[in-house]
Amino acid sequence: MSFLRRKTADQASDTAVAVVPEAPAVGKGRPTPKRSEAQGRRGPVAPPPKTQREAVKRSKEVGKTLTKDEKRVASGERRERMMRGDDAYVLPRDRGPVRAFVRDVTDSRRNIAGILLPVALLSFIILLIRNQTVQLIGPLILLVAIVAAVADSIVFGRQLSRRVAEKFPKGDPSGLSVKPRSLAFYAFNRACLIRKWRVPRPRVTRGDVV
Numbered sequence: 001m002s003f004l005r006r007k008t009a010d011q012a013s014d015t016a017v018a019v020v021p022e023a024p025a026v027g028k029g030r031p032t033p034k035r036s037e038a039q040g041r042r043g044p045v046a047p048p049p050k051t052q053r054e055a056v057k058r059s060k061e062v063g064k065t066l067t068k069d070e071k072r073v074a075s076g077e078r079r080e081r082m083m084r085g086d087d088a089y090v091l092p093r094d095r096g097p098v099r100a101f102v103r104d105v106t107d108s109r110r111n112i113a114g115i116l117l118p119v120a121l122l123s124f125i126i127l128l129i130r131n132q133t134v135q136l137i138g139p140l141i142l143l144v145a146i147v148a149a150v151a152d153s154i155v156f157g158r159q160l161s162r163r164v165a166e167k168f169p170k171g172d173p174s175g176l177s178v179k180p181r182s183l184a185f186y187a188f189n190r191a192c193l194i195r196k197w198r199v200p201r202p203r204v205t206r207g208d209v210v
Helices: 003-013 035-042 052-063 070-086 097-107 112-125 135-168 182-191
Strands: none
Touching: 003 112, 035 182, 097 135, 112 135, 112 182
């Protein structure tokens, strides 16, 4: 009988042992790395990619080795440098001193092409009005704006080509084309955008002498 009582007491003592669960860690358990720490962990800066495909591939490879916070810091840093016009971060079409000069000259003047987007929006709103006479005005206004913008861009493109030839007689060091048509097309695409939407952001204001 004593043996049975001893065995029962041992079983009761075993079941009385409480298992204390570990408390879950609050937060991520470490401070958010500073920008300098993230830069140091990434190591030296590699040369800029030559093509957009190479830039995307390199971004994916780097992203695999970074934490979530470091990716956020690196993304913000790349965005800011691209907006400033850093050749290591801008698109290949925007690299070089010639393209930077074209952007500055374009941003310093009032381009008729800059009204195309607002006029297009206005024309669309006019088309919603249920009046045939009024609806004819919208496309007409847009057509006039397009013709004026193209004419202004042709004149500006010729002036821009002469200025680029004078300032960069040896061509673009980055290897991009300096043909008049290429420069005019680049300037026209930038002029069509609202200033706040232009990338890189404008470095000059309207009326500045470039």
